[in-house]
Amino acid sequence: MEATPSTARITHARKSKRGEPAKLVQSVNGDESEAPFNPKLIAENLNLWRLNSKGATYYAPTTAGDFREMSGADARRFLAANGIRTRRLHGGELLSDAEKVVEYACNHRLVDFAGPLAGHKSAVYYTAEGNPFVVLGGPHLIAPKKGDWSLIEKILKPRFEDDLAPLQLDYLLLWLKRGIEPLYENRRRKGLILILVGENDSGKSFIQHFFITPCLGGREADPTNYFKSEQGFNRDVMSSEHLAIGEFAFPLDDQSRLMLAEKMKKIVANESQPYHCKGRDQITMSPHQRLSISINDDPQKLKALPQMTDDMRDKVLLLKVRRVEMPLPTNTDIEEAAFVAAVREQLPAFVHYLLKEYDPPAEIATGRFGMQHFMHPEIAELLFEQERVARFAFNLDRALADDFAVKGAWGWGNAEELHSHLTDENQQQHGLFRSLLKNPGSCGQFVGFLQKRDIDQLARRRNVKPNTIKRDDSDLRYVWRHTNRGNLWLIKPPREVVSS
Numbered sequence: 001m002e003a004t005p006s007t008a009r010i011t012h013a014r015k016s017k018r019g020e021p022a023k024l025v026q027s028v029n030g031d032e033s034e035a036p037f038n039p040k041l042i043a044e045n046l047n048l049w050r051l052n053s054k055g056a057t058y059y060a061p062t063t064a065g066d067f068r069e070m071s072g073a074d075a076r077r078f079l080a081a082n083g084i085r086t087r088r089l090h091g092g093e094l095l096s097d098a099e100k101v102v103e104y105a106c107n108h109r110l111v112d113f114a115g116p117l118a119g120h121k122s123a124v125y126y127t128a129e130g131n132p133f134v135v136l137g138g139p140h141l142i143a144p145k146k147g148d149w150s151l152i153e154k155i156l157k158p159r160f161e162d163d164l165a166p167l168q169l170d171y172l173l174l175w176l177k178r179g180i181e182p183l184y185e186n187r188r189r190k191g192l193i194l195i196l197v198g199e200n201d202s203g204k205s206f207i208q209h210f211f212i213t214p215c216l217g218g219r220e221a222d223p224t225n226y227f228k229s230e231q232g233f234n235r236d237v238m239s240s241e242h243l244a245i246g247e248f249a250f251p252l253d254d255q256s257r258l259m260l261a262e263k264m265k266k267i268v269a270n271e272s273q274p275y276h277c278k279g280r281d282q283i284t285m286s287p288h289q290r291l292s293i294s295i296n297d298d299p300q301k302l303k304a305l306p307q308m309t310d311d312m313r314d315k316v317l318l319l320k321v322r323r324v325e326m327p328l329p330t331n332t333d334i335e336e337a338a339f340v341a342a343v344r345e346q347l348p349a350f351v352h353y354l355l356k357e358y359d360p361p362a363e364i365a366t367g368r369f370g371m372q373h374f375m376h377p378e379i380a381e382l383l384f385e386q387e388r389v390a391r392f393a394f395n396l397d398r399a400l401a402d403d404f405a406v407k408g409a410w411g412w413g414n415a416e417e418l419h420s421h422l423t424d425e426n427q428q429q430h431g432l433f434r435s436l437l438k439n440p441g442s443c444g445q446f447v448g449f450l451q452k453r454d455i456d457q458l459a460r461r462r463n464v465k466p467n468t469i470k471r472d473d474s475d476l477r478y479v480w481r482h483t484n485r486g487n488l489w490l491i492k493p494p495r496e497v498v499s500s
Contacts, residue, residue: 037097037100039097039100039101039103039104040104040108042079042084042097042101042104043101043104043105043108043109044109046060046078046079046082046101047060047061047124048060048075048078048079048101048105048109049105049109049110049111049114049124049132049134050102050105050106050109050110050111051110051111051112051114051134052110052111052112053280056071056072056075057069057070057071057114058070058071058072058074058075058078058102058105059111059114059134059136060075060078061122065122066122066136066137066138067114067122067134067135067136069114069136072102075102076098076099076102079097079098079101079102080098084097084098084101085097085098086098086099109132111124111131111132111133111134112131112133112283113133113134113275113280113283113285114133114134114135114136115134115135115136115235115239115277116135116136116137116138116219116235116238116239117135117238117239117275117285117287118139118219118238118239118240118241118287118288118289119139119182119183119188119241119287119288119289120135120138120287120288121135121138121139121186122135122136122137122138123135133285137239138217139183139216139217139218139219139241140217140218140219141183141184141217142214142215142347142348142351143348144184144348144351144352144355144356145348145349145352146349146352146356147346147348147349147352148346148349149346149347149349149350149353150346151327151328151342151343151346152211152343152346152347152350154327155203155206155326155327155343156169156172156207156211157169158322158324159198159202159203159207159321159322159324160172160319160320160321160322161322162320162322162376164376164377164378165319165320165374165376165377167361167364167374168319168320168376170360170361170364171317171319171364171371171374172194172317172319173354173358173360174358174360174364174365174370174371175191175192175194175290175317175371176211176212176215176354177354177355177358177360178191178369178370178371179191179212179215179216179290180215180216180351180354180355181355182288183216183217183241183288184355187288188271188286188287188288189288189369189370190268190269190270190271190369191268191290191369191370192268192315192316192317192369192371192373193264193267193268193291193292193293193315193316193317194212194290194291194292194293194317194319195292195293195294195295195305195316195317195318195319196208196292196293196294196295196319196321197294197295197296197297197302197318197319197320197321197376197379198294198296198297198320198321198322198323199296199297199321199323200296200323201323202321202322202323202324203321203323203324203326204294204295204321205246205294207294207321208242208244208246208292208294209244210340210343210344211343211347211350212242212244212290212292213242213244214344214347215347215350215351215354216241216242216290217241217242219239219240219241219242220240220241220242220243220244221236221237221239221240221242221243221244222243222244222245222246223237223243223245223263223267223291224245224248226263227259227260227263227264228256228259232276233276233277233278234274234275234276235275235276235277235278238273238275238285238287240289241287241288241289241290242289242290242292243267243289243290243291243292244292244293244294245291245292245293245294246294246295247294247295247296247301248260248295248301248304248305257304257305257306257307258306260304260306261306261307261309261312264291264306264312264315265311265312265315267289267291268291268315268369269315271286272284272285272286273285273286273287293305297320297379297382299382299385299386302379302382302383302386303386305383307387308375308380308383308384309449310448310449310452313373313375314368314373315373316373316375317371317373317374317375318374318375318376318379318380319374319376320376320378320379326339328342363465377456377460380456384453388436389446389449389450391436392433392436392437392446393446393450395429395432395433395436396422396491397493397494398429399421399422399427399428399429399433400491400493404492404493408492408493409490409491409492409493410490410491411479411488411489411490411491412481412483412488412489412490413488413489414485414486414487414488414489415441415443415444415447415487415489416443418443418447418489418491419437419440419442419443422437422443423437447478447489447491448480450477450478451471451476451478451479451480454476454477454478455469455471455473455476458473458475458476476492477491477492477493477494477495478490478491478492479491479492
């Protein structure tokens with residue numbers, strides 16, 4: 001719920017006789033009436049608020065549509081400018097009219113938060129519990145205007161053309177559409193993490209800074225430092241609609257990647273986020289934000305990304321960006337400035353297209369975030385090869401080679417039986433598996449991950465959605481079945497062996 005600031009001018013008539021109460025003459029939309037001085041009415045009509053803190057900080061709307069921050073002296077001058085008497089009358093008056101308004105605001109119009117908040121224009125809002133808070137500033141939304149955006153299309157289209165993933169551009173456009181729609185409708189909605197992977201100088205960062213940021217309102221922050229720590233001040237993060245990360249300055253250890261994954265998932269999945277300004281207690285707010293990451297396709301760089309577990313994969317849109325020439329020259333500073341200016345000129349038409357004209361393919365336009373998650377298969381394979389589960393899969397085939405040769409498969413057995421088989425002292429790689437399977441549930445988790453990957457690959461071959469494939473499908477390598485004995489696995493040899 002949002003309070004509407006009033007700009008009605010309020011004046012008062014000074015009392016005509018000593019000792020008589022002051023009379024208030026209100027002028028709202030031309031309707032003038034005389035009444036006893038009412039500080040509540042003045043404070044509400046001027047939309048005056050006080051921050052609940054030791055220092056005297058007040059807020060009132062400006063003619064430009066924002067809120068101004070004022071000290072106690074500023075507040076009294078503000079009231080005087082609106083015709084409120086600032087001097088006490090003779091005859092024992094304890095407070096002037098302006099002081100009465102200030103005192104009323106101190107007791108009845110307190111807010112625990114005043115500051116910028118992503119996805120919120122400048123206004124007074126109320127929490128679910130009915131507590132007011134003041135939002136300063138707001139996103140600078142581009143005014144949509146039907147027109148030509150052919151230059152933008154020439155930049156984006158060739159970068160996302162891909163035989164393995166023909167809908168990449170649609171995924172990007174739909175991600176942007178779902179991100180900007182709530183801003184123009186004054187609401188909030190969560191969205192997928194966008195990860196752009198490509199060669200150096202492929203335009204990944206250009207897309208982040210010159211398309212995504214302006215379309216989301218022009219406010220951008222790098223949350224890397226905040227993601228690195230368990231706690232920290234995050235006003236810049238919470239006040240930006242676009243959280244843009246370039247190359248990760250992260251250590252590559254498992255603990256750091258796990259913490260990164262948890263922070264990223266909270267940005268995506270949680271409706272509310274902790275907001276901690278310097279000098280203030282941490283509070284909980286509900287921003288509207290989108291997180292994007294651009295990273296080189298170098299295997300060493302990709303190691304910094306979180307492991308794509310099931311609870312991470314369904315929150316990610318991972319696209320491959322091709323390296324192609326820009327449609328206009330950018331060899332000099334002058335050429336680059338002209339190119340950026342030409343892009344900005346077409347952004348109103350691009351936003352209009354996204355909001356009013358773009359009709360996404362039906363197969364990608366449904367899901368928890370208003371669209372399907374997706375990972376480019378080539379990049380997904382590169383990420384898989386970086387993980388411990390890939391090492392497990394490679395050595396699993398070697399450890400089960402005798403079973404494949406004699407029985408044609410290993411199974412049906414549960415994950416505990418497989419764990420015992422792999423770590424038995426008679427097993428040649430038992431030392432390796434003991435280091436990989438340190439936790440009791442690791443074996444089941446690894447095989448489950450391999451089956452999920454197996455299902456995705458089978459779905460692509462059949463050109464169907466992964467959720468249509470059952471876990472005991474006969475074409476899967478890793479087959480799962482629930483029986484009276486519990487959850488059992490059948491593991492088949494690699495397809496290359498089968499085909500031979």
